[in-house]
Amino acid sequence: MAARRAYRDIKGARRQAGFTLVELLVAMTLLAFLSVSLFGGLRFGARSWEAVVDSSAERDDIASTQTFLRDQLAQLMLPGPGRLGDFNEDGSLNGGPEQVEFIAPWLSALSLGGVYRFTLWHEDIDNGRLMLRWRPAEADPDALEELGDLAGQRILLDGVAEFGLSYYGAAEEDAEPEWLDQWENPDAPPRLVRVRLAFAEAGRVWPVFIVAPKF
Numbered sequence: 001m002a003a004r005r006a007y008r009d010i011k012g013a014r015r016q017a018g019f020t021l022v023e024l025l026v027a028m029t030l031l032a033f034l035s036v037s038l039f040g041g042l043r044f045g046a047r048s049w050e051a052v053v054d055s056s057a058e059r060d061d062i063a064s065t066q067t068f069l070r071d072q073l074a075q076l077m078l079p080g081p082g083r084l085g086d087f088n089e090d091g092s093l094n095g096g097p098e099q100v101e102f103i104a105p106w107l108s109a110l111s112l113g114g115v116y117r118f119t120l121w122h123e124d125i126d127n128g129r130l131m132l133r134w135r136p137a138e139a140d141p142d143a144l145e146e147l148g149d150l151a152g153q154r155i156l157l158d159g160v161a162e163f164g165l166s167y168y169g170a171a172e173e174d175a176e177p178e179w180l181d182q183w184e185n186p187d188a189p190p191r192l193v194r195v196r197l198a199f200a201e202a203g204r205v206w207p208v209f210i211v212a213p214k215f
Contacts, residue, residue, distance in 0.1 A: 065130070065156045066209055069120070069195065075104040076189045076213040077115060091186030093167075093193075093213075098122050100165050100183075100193070103137050120156075122163035127200040130157040161200040168192035189213045 076092045093102040099121035106116040119133040135144055135151035144151040167183040169190035170176060183190050193213065197206040 061157060062204070062206060066207070068156075069209070070211045072104045072106070072118060073102065073193050073211045074214050077103045077105070091184075091189070093183060093189045094186075095165055095167060095183045095193075097165055097181040098163060102189075106134070120165075122160060126158065128158075128160040128163070129155050130160045130163065130197065132156050157197075157199075159200045159204065160197055162196070162198035164196040166194045166196070168194070 092104075093100065095101065099119065101117065101119045103115060103117050106114065106118075115137045116134050117137045117139075121131050121133075123129050123131050131153060133153040135141070135147065139147060139151060166179050166181055167190035168177060168179050169183070169185070169188070169192070170178075171180060171185060177191060179194070180190075191212060193211050195209045197209075199206065
């Protein structure tokens with residue numbers, strides 16, 4: 001009995017002394033598996049977050065572009081004395097299927113008011129991009145460098161694979177209104193302007209965009 005009791009005491013003392021080598025190896029193996037799983041989860045979460053941020057930024061760019069175009073095209077300046085003045089040689093809007101030039105006020109431009117001539121077009125560079133050019137309507141196109149930031153151009157959207165413009169209205173006074181790829185009526189702007197656009201990258205969507213100039 002005394003021998004058994006002594007054996008149990010020795011065995012219990014060994015257990016209290018610490019883990020065996022096998023137990024340590026098992027614990028380290030489990031810890032390694034947990035670390036790999038946690039690291040993989042963190043990487044997946046980081047990539048998912050980056051994708052969400054990039055997608056949100058792209059949607060914001062599209063929404064901002066549509067808001068700007070809607071605001072400006074809706075404010076086309078009407079032709080006539082005291083309205084467009086001497087810089088209305090081509091009317092308030094002159095457009096084709098891939099480029100449109102129009103005259104409208106830009107009250108938010110550099111905190112300065114004024115009437116500007118805008119040009120919107122598609123440039124087939126770097127998967128395509130939507131471009132905007134602006135200058136004061138009365139400015140000399142050959143002396144734009146003197147205007148500083150009042151005249152310039154910028155990229156509105158990149159990755160634009162397809163771009164098209166169309167105009168709804170009557171090409172002549174007695175004609176029936178219809179959708180046209182060209183608008184060259186200096187006496188009146190079109191009733192509607194439609195901008196069609198498609199991106200090179202799958203998943204980016206340009207919502208249907210049709211604006212009615214308020215004249």
